[in-house]
Each structure stands twice: as C-alpha cells, then as structure tokens.
Amino acid sequence: MDDRAATDLAMLVLRAATEVVDGIQEGMAARGYDDLRPAHGFAFARIAAADTTVVDLAEHLGTTKQAASQLVAGLVDRGYVVREPDPRDARARLLRLTEAGEACTRAAEAAAADVVAGWNEVLPRASLGALHAMLRRVVTPGPLRPAW
Amino acid sequence: MDDRAATDLAMLVLRAATEVVDGIQEGMAARGYDDLRPAHGFAFARIAAADTTVVDLAEHLGTTKQAASQLVAGLVDRGYVVREPDPRDARARLLRLTEAGEACTRAAEAAAADVVAGWNEVLPRASLGALHAMLRRVVTPGPLRPAW
DNA sequence: CGGTCTGGTCAAGTTGATTGACCACATGGT
DNA sequence: ACCATGTGGTCAATCAACTTGACCAGACCG
Numbered sequence: 001m002d003d004r005a006a007t008d009l010a011m012l013v014l015r016a017a018t019e020v021v022d023g024i025q026e027g028m029a030a031r032g033y034d035d036l037r038p039a040h041g042f043a044f045a046r047i048a049a050a051d052t053t054v055v056d057l058a059e060h061l062g063t064t065k066q067a068a069s070q071l072v073a074g075l076v077d078r079g080y081v082v083r084e085p086d087p088r089d090a091r092a093r094l095l096r097l098t099e100a101g102e103a104c105t106r107a108a109e110a111a112a113a114d115v116v117a118g119w120n121e122v123l124p125r126a127s128l129g130a131l132h133a134m135l136r137r138v139v140t141p142g143p144l145r146p147a148w
Numbered sequence: 149m150d151d152r153a154a155t156d157l158a159m160l161v162l163r164a165a166t167e168v169v170d171g172i173q174e175g176m177a178a179r180g181y182d183d184l185r186p187a188h189g190f191a192f193a194r195i196a197a198a199d200t201t202v203v204d205l206a207e208h209l210g211t212t213k214q215a216a217s218q219l220v221a222g223l224v225d226r227g228y229v230v231r232e233p234d235p236r237d238a239r240a241r242l243l244r245l246t247e248a249g250e251a252c253t254r255a256a257e258a259a260a261a262d263v264v265a266g267w268n269e270v271l272p273r274a275s276l277g278a279l280h281a282m283l284r285r286v287v288t289p290g291p292l293r294p295a296w
Numbered sequence: 297c298g299g300t301c302t303g304g305t306c307a308a309g310t311t312g313a314t315t316g317a318c319c320a321c322a323t324g325g326t
Numbered sequence: 327a328c329c330a331t332g333t334g335g336t337c338a339a340t341c342a343a344c345t346t347g348a349c350c351a352g353a354c355c356g
Contacts, residue, residue: 001268001276003261009276010168010260012283014292017165020158021295038296039343055303067344069305091303091352112158113151119286120149128149128157131282134275135160138267144162146296147169148186187312203334215313217336239321239334 020115027111033104035078039146043071044105046143047081047095057095062145080104168263175259181252183226187294191219192245192253194291195229200243210293228252 001009021038028036039061046052046060058068072095075081080101086092097105120128149157169186176184187209194200194208206216220243223229228249234240245253268276 001264001273003257005277005280006261006264007257009264009280009283010172011292012280012287013161013164013168015287015290016161016283018290018292018295019287020161024158037343053303054305063343064345065304066306066346070343073305086303089303089353093304109151109155113154116149116154116157123282123286125149127282129153131279131286132153132157132160134271134279135157135164138271138279139160139163139167142163142166144159144166147166148294148296185312201334202336211312212314213335214315214337218312221336234334237322237334241335 020112023115023118024108024111027114028107031107031111033107036104039071040075041108042144042146043068043075044080044097044101044108047097047101048105051086052095053086053092054095060143060145062143075101168260171263171266172256172259175262176255179255179259181255184252187219188223189256190291190293191216191223192228192249192256195243195245195249196253199234201234201240202243205243208291208293210291223249 024041025038028034042061043057046057054069054072055065057072058065061068061071072081072083076083080098082096082098083093084096086094116128123131172189173186176182190209191205194205202217202220203213205220206213209216209219220229220231224231228246230244230246231241232244234242264276271279
C-alpha cells in the first residue's frame with residue numbers, strides 16, 4: 001500500500017466518522033433530543049460505568065476537570081445526571097444517569113444503528129461483519145473523545 | 149447484524165477516526181507544525197482546489213462565511229495562503245496555497261500515511277486493501293469537515 | 297496532629313464561532 | 327442607462343466552550 005492509498009484510506013475513515021456523527025446528531029434531533037452535542041454522548045458513555053467522578057470524566061474526555069464539571073452541571077440541570085455522595089470519600093461525588101439519561105443513551109444507540117443500517121444496503125451483510133472485525137483488530141482500545 | 153453489533157461498529161469507526169486525527173496532529177507537531185488545528189487541514193484540502201473563495205470554503209466547512217473569513221485571515225497571517233483578485237469578479241478574492249501551504253499539506257499527508265502504516269503491522273496487506281474498498285463503497289462522497 | 301495530596305467548585309480570561317450591519321460590485325429587468 | 331435586488335466579503339459585538347488560577351474541604355501519611 002503506497003502513501004497515496006494510505007492517506008486515501010485515512011480520509012475515508014474520517015469521512016465515515018463524519019457520517020456517523022452527523023447521522024447520530026440527526027437521529028437524536030428526530031427523537032426529540034436537540035440540546036445535546038456529541039461531546040455529551042461521550043460523557044454519557046463514561047458516566048454509565050459505575051463509580052464515575054468528575055475527575056474520571058475529565059481524564060476520559062481529555063479536558064480539564066473544570067470543563068468536565070461544567071459539562072456535568074449542564075447535564076444535571078437538564079435532568080440527565082444526578083450527583084450522589086460517595087460513601088467512601090466525603091469529598092467525591094459519584095455521577096449516575098437518571099432514567100432520562102438512560103433513555104437518551106438508548107436513543108443514541110438506536111440512531112447509531114440506523115446509520116449502519118444504511119451501510120447495510122450498499123454492502124453485503126458478510127462484508128459488514130468483515131469491516132467490523134478488521135476495525136476491531138486495527139483500533140487500539142482507548143477513550144472515545146471529541147477529536148476535532 | 150443486530151443493533152448491538154451495529155452500534156459497536158459505529159463506535160469503532162469513531163474510535164478509528166480519533167486515532168487518525170490524533171496521529172496526524174502528533175505527526176504534524178513532530179514535523180514542526182504546532183500552530184494548526186484539524187479544521188485548518190480541511191480548509192487546506194478545499195483551498196487546494198482551483199478557484200476557491202471564502203464562501204466556497206464556508207460551505208465546505210459547514211460554518212458561516214464570517215468564520216471562514218477569520219480562519220483564512222489566520223492562514224494568511226501565517227503565510228500559508230494568499231488572497232488574489234478574481235479576474236472575473238471584482239468582489240471575489242481567490243484563495244491559493246503558498247509554497248509553505250503546499251509543504252504543510254504534504255506533511256499532513258505523510259502523517260496520515262504514518263498512522264495507516266501502523267495499522268499495516270497488525271493487519272495483512274490484502275485486508276487493508278479490502279478495508280479501503282469497503283469504506284469507499286459505504287461512504288457517501290461529501291465534504292470532510294470538523295464533525296465533533 | 298500538621299503537611300501534603302486530591303476531588304471539586306468559583307471566577308476570570310481566551311478563543312472559535314455566531315448574529316447583525318454594512319459596503320462594493322454583479323446581475324437582470326425595464 | 328438605470329435602479330432594484332442579489333452576492334462576495336469584512337467589521338463589530340456577542341455567545342459558548344474551554345482554559346488558567348485560586349481556593350476549600352476532606353483524605354492520607356509521617
């Protein structure tokens with residue numbers, strides 16, 4: 001694979017990601033969630049894990065803890081997240097998704113599935129599975145954060 | 149492909165894009181370009197095409213023309229772009245990459261190729277070609293703009 | 297206990313983008 | 327030829343997300 005094809009592949013990945021993000025955003029809006037940005041989705045993914053604190057979230061998103069704190073404040077205001085005391089550390093406050101937050105997560109997953117369903121129409125089912133397998137091998141596990 | 153696998157695939161694409169963007173950013177910094185954001189790269193790609201105006205660029209990036217104008221002003225200040233009069237329209241100003249701008253574009257392409265080269269190590273050459281072919285079929289051609 | 301580290305927030309400043317106003321020139325009809 | 331309207335572009339003010347800096351309360355450790 002020469003440089004030309006390599007950069008071309010990189011651009012295809014970026015373009016695919018643009019489609020995924022735009023598609024999710026559209027799908028979310030269609031489902032009534034028009035007050036959330038992609039960054040919120042990445043935050044939801046981390047908060048869904050047990051015992052998440054603001055500092056954990058900041059690290060996950062690659063921002064400062066202040067930025068994470070502000071983002072959480074917004075989610076709390078909108079009823080997607082609650083702050084609960086940490087039984088083991090009186091300083092810390094554990095973040096947890098409310099029922100609304102979980103519903104929102106399900107909507108985002110459905111929207112993402114819709115985008116891939118569109119791909120399924122132009123690509124045989126087996127190829128989509130192969131695509132999945134190849135990406136899993138290529139991609140190093142790591143945080144999924146706003147990238148550009 | 150069920151919903152679970154579909155959303156999983158969508159997340160893999162996002163994660164792959166995160167790697168590409170971060171890798172390019174690192175590679176650019178290593179080559180001495182530490183004053184450019186990913187958005188600038190997308191602008192370069194459009195400006196490289198003949199007869200690009202600020203309005204064209206704004207449409208490509210999905211922003212307002214004012215934002216595009218500011219972005220261009222920054223690139224002009226840093227010597228990557230020049231504004232030239234349009235022989236056919238005295239209002240318009242055609243954008244063109246300087247030699248520095250073209251060198252920068254080459255550096256970005258090299259950095260992107262480096263990222264893909266890393267993938268080549270964990271995936272057989274033929275599979276990488278297949279990945280390329282599948283993405284090309286799946287992805288609808290369109291602007292490559294900052295997405296999240 | 298006192299010193300230091302860590303989780304978290306408040307406050308102010310920075311930056312990229314937006315809305316609104318405006319000018320110079322193009323275009324099309326009369 | 328002229329005026330109405332549309333388009334390319336910039337200036338100015340505002341907005342929103344994020345940053346740096348300061349700070350407090352509680353944990354950890356000698």
